[in-house]
Amino acid sequence: MHHPAEITLRPYCDEDFAAVCAVHDQARSDELRGSCDPRAFVPLAQDVADTDDFVRSQKHVACVGKRVIGFVGVDGVYISWLYIDPAFYGRGMGQRLLQLGIELAGPGAWTICLSGNARAIALYQRAGFAITRTFAGENAGYPCTCVRLDLQPALPDAGDADRCAAATPHLPQAAQ
Secondary structure, rough: OOOOHHEEEEOOHHHHHHHHHHHHHHHHHHHHHOOOHHHHOOOHHHHHHHHHHHHEEEEEEEEEEOOEEEEEEEEEEEEEEEOOOHHHOOOOOHHHHHHHHHHHHHHEEEEEEEOOOHHHHHHHOHHHHHHHEEEEEEHHHEEEEEEEEEEEOOOOOHHHHHHHHHHHOOOOOOOO
């Protein structure tokens, strides 16, 4: 088993495209399961619209040695891509790549998942995202249901409220 310390995150380079396509294509059936007809699967290298979105996104890859095992892409504040090689599920790679995606996207980060992709939705929710909308969509011409998840602002704890109250100047009350 590989430990997270053995994983490196680095910016994507054009030479990574074939490896990223392999990761996407291996994980895509898991993404579609329970959400969309499996015939909606189109290999990334053959999907013109997705390839255009991919090129536009700022991307980073996770590697074990030189092997690409996952990637994240961000387009503005939209986390547009997050895929992990299924052989590396459950090892914290999704969390590490998502954290990097959040750092790149900033506080307005959001994403879209297929509604049946419980594993991905749970990952985003653990990172502070909440489902803000459910809507009908399509994937390669097949109907599906999607959810939009938005990063929620951190709520102050009680200590923050006490510090805020202590730092707020007391203004005189209006005369009655």
